[in-house]
Amino acid sequence: MEKILQVKDLELSFHTFAGEVKAIRGVSFDLNKGETLAIVGESGSGKSVTTKSIMRLLPESSSEFKNGEILFNGNDLTKLSDKQMQKIRGKEISMIFQDPMTSLNPTMTIGKQVMEPILKHQKVSKTKAKEVGIELLRMVGIPNAENRFKMYPHQFSGGQRQRIVIAIALACNPKVLIADEPTTALDVTIQAQILELMKDIQKKVDTSIIFITHDLGVVANVADRVAVMYGGRIVEVGTVDEIFYNPQHPYTWGLLSSMPSMDLAEEKLYAIPGTPPDLLNPPIGDAFALRSEYALKIDMEQAPPMFKVSDTHYAATWLLHPNAPQVDPPKTIIERMKTFRGSRYYEQANGGDA
């Protein structure tokens, strides 16, 4: 499979009043052509920062790449000049933001905002750009696009604004589309529409999507692969099925257990205890150990490397080390694992041959 974007050992820090905040502490992942990679994690886990650093949208005065590279088209994005980056942004890689209410310029007509990347990156006339713009708006499902071209953002609803933002992002047929929690600020019904739209569009324009979210329900709906982030690191990565039905990292277990579900209505919802790690002084060893009931001695001393589970599935937990004791994941997780071919709880009764 063609790798379109590769992030290798990325480390990034913010310089703040209080000191250096190590927001990303060695993140590596690949994005394949045409796939949707979901990055999940709680607030502050570094998922948004990772994607913003791909776009180089973090304030240069306070953020600093400490290590690693972001390879795109053979270029390391961390090393490009501002001018070179401007040619990539909006053209090769574009982005959709969380809050559609604030991500459009309130004093500019939406037509102008849609046309801007077209005029910027493609050598076309204004009339042509307008045609393309209207076509885009139509594609994302804005009815009566010609007439609404001259309207201002406040004249659109939240869902419509997010559609417009998507249209802007798609204006130059980007190779990579980064969606930073694009549905979080929307009503549930609108969320579903936007997700449908994105899936629909991905088929049409064949772009790769990085989808950031903390909502596992959304992940199951859109993603091909999932990366789970915690404390500035990716702790587990795999296909959707692997993450949902054969999770290995205690944090992933926690995330999945805290997801409300219809068929497991019997007991109270699980909540992961504690708070995310303080990235100002990140803990030595496994950042999640302090909140985990599966902590090992070594978790306090050394950060776990990525252990391979399958060709597509990796997890950073000492539990996967050959010397580690066998532990039983939470009950709900075992239930899940029972249905996954290849997991140690897989029940043949369900018709498999493991």
Place this chain on the structure above:
Amino acid sequence: MRKEELQQLPPEKFERITIDSSSAERISKPSLSFWQDAWLRLRKNKAAIVSMVVLVLLIIMALIGPHLNGHDGEEQILRHANLPPKIPGIEKLGIFDGTGQLGGEKVNLYEIKKVDEYYWFGTDGLGRDLFTRLWEGTQISLLIAFVAAAIDVVIGVLYGGISGYFGGRVDDVMQRIVEILIGIPTLIIVILMLLIMEPGLTAIIIAISLTGWIGMSRIVRAQILKYRGQEFVLASRTLGASDKRIIGKHLLPNIMGIIIINTMFTIPTAIFFEAFLSFIGLGLQPPAASLGTLINDGYKVMEHQPYFLLFPAVVISVLMIAFNLIGDGLRDALDPKMKD
């Protein structure tokens, strides 16, 4: 870490441990109160800190300055009129050595007039010591500013607070009044008031306070309205808290910051208006000195004795800058999101 190393990790390291879940709930940062946090932020603001030091120095000088060199600010020694500055020690450097202009020539006026005393900042046309008068004037200007600001705060907070907290009819009537008053330019009302009152300290303070409180009352009202509707106040009310408790425990602490910030900007405005009024002749009457009257006197003889204007001009400018910088610093520290 390489593969071999991974393999060699001793098994005992993989013992399970129990984490005290309370330690997971511990808060990693020391918790700071709002004011501690604000002070921390303010301390980082060098300009504000320097301004505070300067301001304290100026206040100290305003208090002890008039008694430093043994001259009396109202004592008129006509023989010593119009002397340029002469400071012991510094005079040897060729500045402040008593040299002034007489008939277009540079001469040492102290020698000509046979004056043995030192007048650090020179004397005015009546032979009064300008150093003493400068600090007396600073004292008066600061007094006016502080009193006017205090009155603004009291009236403004009460008016805005009552209007915002009780709302409804009361608010309606009170706001109608404010809406009419706010249309009246401050300048106009201040000048009119001074015309009908006996000129002097009280008149200036009243004139400045007369419109000053309106801005404060509007800010306080807006803040009260903002917080009154918020959940924590509703929650407190649901739990049966009295008006007094809600105001004292919930509303006041939240709007304290904005009141302080606004006061810090009221003070320089008052200093300015006092000086302005004195400059156009509506302020303090002689022999009382304020920074404004000193600037006014100095301006009249600017051609020949520029230092006469310069010293009060510098003091008033430094005062205003210091107050503005402290206000800015406080605003950033107390309420980073607040704008002008």
Place this chain on the structure above:
Amino acid sequence: MAENPYTLFLLKGNKVKVCKCFHFEKKLIIQFDINQTHVLWRCNVVKYIGKRLVYMFLTMFLIATATFFLMQTLPGSPIASYNKLNETQRAIVEKKYGIDKPKPVQYAIYMKNLAKGDLGTSFVFKGKSVNDLLASRVKPSFILGAQAMVFGTIIGILLGMLAALKQNTIWDYGSTFFAILGVSIPSFVFASLLQYWVASQWHLLPVGLWNDGWKSSILPSIALAMGPLALSARFIRTEMIEVLSSDYITLAKAKGANGFEIAFKHALRNALIPLVTVLGPVAAGIVTGSLVVEQIFAIPGIGEQFVSSIMTNDFATIMGTTLFFSALLIFIIFIVDLLYGIIDPRIRLSGGKG
């Protein structure tokens, strides 16, 4: 948080739309459900203007009344050399100026004349009407005020932008310091110093008076412009910094816009709109400043006239000028508020955030 909202029910198509409109912190805020159009907004503006006009009238009425009665309590006599006149002469003079009649009658006559725009007759300048007096002096004041306002604001905007774009650099500190000086140093101190150094010592420009055409206006204009310059520089800096950190600027960057486009196309307009709200205070500052600055530079303008009429107890002129200034400032603030509503295409969807 609605500040005395009035509710409007408007029929659009066959739907009834409800919106609230109120005046808050000098900003017109219109609150209503999404998907309204400009038509509705204009309806509100008409009502808003009506309300404002009523208040303007009330304020002016109050000022006129207050001015009249305050003047009556003034110590000293309005007529020069009053003491030298004998009984009959006094009676003649009093009759001529209408001050022999009872106060309420004087008041009624005064208000009636005022309604016709007649500000009365000067007590000091024999037989000259206050209207003529003001008219003969309006030109220099207007030129100075306009120059100070226009140049001060423009330079201030540029300075503020520079500071915001180069935040925390020497440019920022430099222009911020300059702005602090401008806000802090009283205009008459600045004017005196300018006059002393530039005119008296270096002989670059005229010391005062209005005889050298444009040259005469330079120094007083600079002295008056410092306030607006500093105020707008500070204001634009704060606004710009906030705008620059907003989501739509990030989106503009994500589109590939360069620094110049972001500063001027996206950020400036949004930062300028709120600047309009401080134009009122700025104008008031210029009027205040003109009193002293015109006196210092001996400019034959209204400010100088006002100060000298205070010195000579010229009641009619004081009253007339006071009313003139009040009307001017009230009108400017009204225009400014209207302008704010007109140039901001965004309609606040909810006041809840304020």
